[in-house]
Amino acid sequence: MTDTTTMQCTALISKMIEWQQDMKASNRTIGFVPTMGFLHEGHVALIQEAKKNNDCVAVSIFVNPTQFGPGEDFEAYPRNLDADVRLAAQAGADIVFCPEVEEMYPTDGGIRIVPGPLADQLCGASRPGHFDGVLKVVLKLVNIVQPTNIYFGMKDAQQLAIIETFFRDYNCPATIVRVPTVRELDGLAKSSRNVNLSDQERNEAPAIYETLQQGQVLVLEGVANDVVKQFVTDELEKKTSGIVDYISILTYPQLEEPTAKSKNLIIACAVQFPKARLIDNIIFEREG
Amino acid sequence: MTDTTTMQCTALISKMIEWQQDMKASNRTIGFVPTMGFLHEGHVALIQEAKKNNDCVAVSIFVNPTQFGPGEDFEAYPRNLDADVRLAAQAGADIVFCPEVEEMYPTDGGIRIVPGPLADQLCGASRPGHFDGVLKVVLKLVNIVQPTNIYFGMKDAQQLAIIETFFRDYNCPATIVRVPTVRELDGLAKSSRNVNLSDQERNEAPAIYETLQQGQVLVLEGVANDVVKQFVTDELEKKTSGIVDYISILTYPQLEEPTAKSKNLIIACAVQFPKARLIDNIIFEREG
DSSP states (O other): OOOGGGOEEEOOHHHHHHHHHHHHHTTOOEEEEEEOSSOOHHHHHHHHHHHHHSSEEEEEEOOOGGGSOTTSSTTTSOOOHHHHHHHHHHHTOSEEEOOOHHHHOSOOOOOEEEOGGGGSSHHHHHSTTHHHHHHHHHHHHHHHHOOSEEEEETTSHHHHHHHHHHHHHTTOSSEEEEEOOOBOTTSOBOOGGGGGSOHHHHHHTTHHHHHHHHHHHHHHTTOOHHHHHHHHHHHHHHHOSSEEEEEEEEETTTOOOOOTTOOEEEEEEEEEETTEEEEEEEEEEOOO | OOOGGGOEEEOOHHHHHHHHHHHHHTTOOEEEEEEOSSOOHHHHHHHHHHHHHSSEEEEEEOOOGGGSOTTSSTTTSOOOHHHHHHHHHHHTOSEEEOOOHHHHOSOOOOOEEEOGGGGSSHHHHHSTTHHHHHHHHHHHHHHHHOOSEEEEETTSHHHHHHHHHHHHHTTOSSEEEEEOOOBOTTSOBOOGGGGGSOHHHHHHTTHHHHHHHHHHHHHHTTOOHHHHHHHHHHHHHHHOSSEEEEEEEEETTTOOOOOTTOOEEEEEEEEEETTEEEEEEEEEEOOO
16 A cells, blocks of 8 residues: 655646656656546546556646537536545655646647647547647646656547647657556446436446447457447437437547458447537457 | 767667766756757857857757658758768767658657747748657757757748747756857858758848848838838849749747737748748847
8 A cells, every 4th residue: 555645736837847857857757648537447446556666656637628518518517526635646656737728728829739640530620629629738747747657448449549649740759558448347437427417327327348349259250330229329319318429339549440351440439418429449459 | 179089979769868868867957959960050150159158069960751742852851960070079079869761750650740820931831741850859858868958940930930939838857058040251141951952042141131131121210021022132133043932031939920010030032943942030139
């Protein structure tokens, strides 16, 4: 058990930079877990993985307004900084960086990072500008924290694909580590947004992963993608009260329409409930 | 005089990263001068300034294709790597980084950095996508070299304004140093493109700076901007065989239309000759 009393916590960019410069001056590697807070076991897994493979670990907690569109759930996004700080310390974090919006965005000269075709699919199609905002905050955080390794969960598979592409094409000096999705016992992917489900919706929600697994089996059996997508949509609409935003089968991480030869695939969906939009996916290999 | 035999030279990103990591491991500050080569006294001034204020200096020489549009002079852009390496060494560089295009751009996932309204004026208006390419290569180079200080000439005033805004809004960890434009004895701004002028055009070209100076005087005397711009255009069309691409009076570095209260101004123009597009500017203060 980590001594949680030694963990630092700062809302200031200048303090965060000071900390990482101290770490680097003593040749320590930095693992970094960027989060939007309301930490759950998925985040804990990221922090523990970072702790295992780095000399010290920074966790950021920042609900990033630039990745929420108009009418999305920026205001309703759950927050609990006290609990987050406790969980981060228990999981092994050495510092929590929890800036206010004004600290992160005091100025805006209008320069954007636009993800291009990788954002045309999946969540990007129904959340225009979302991944611009993700890339902006990730580049800012990476410039502030300057980590050796940075940890992302595979539940946000499109985010991961876009950030991996950005880091590769722009020579970003941190190494990205993919961490598998952590699930509830009934299979539901852990998500901060799950608290915004009603009891009934929470009971329905495991159908998302169950149905994706059935879809994966059908793809591996050679069933045509369109047929699989229709099957998954029908099942989800039967088993949940949510609205299916998309169900896609694509190559991963390119996010292109697969051909018969494509080996690395993702089957992914988003289901919109009244107060929570849930996403999930399975990334898998097929014999080419 | 620097011992030019000790200067290193590499075309490999991996070697460049190794060098900067060595420098950082021994706590040395790194000054960085990114160039497109065909070095002249303007670049030498940047390198000397970097040498004065850093423990070691890196110079990149890379004619960056992503900042040239279709029909622009990427192929005709002058190149002379041997002379550049000699000049960089004499000016005090410790390493020259001169990658091939394939080394810098092996992959392209389609993610772009778009400069927004700052690119609507001046060169951005007639060179769509130019500053996307500039921001891409600058971020790549900064990620590779990880400099303490980075040096830019003020001749490329719009480029400087956009890069300063990008660094500020994205927390890029290097400090930008502005270096004044170096001029020929007759006032013409030093530029690698000057070699593409005919003898007659070279004789006409000093009129650009002369006329900008006259325009500056008129602005300071309170003459309306539209009148000043017409005057400069008329003068340049009378005194040169080039075509005036733009003449602008804007706030600096915001690049907005000035009001009566605006204090920091730029008067800037671009003149297109058959084989060289020349730009120049004066950045000056006015009593508000």
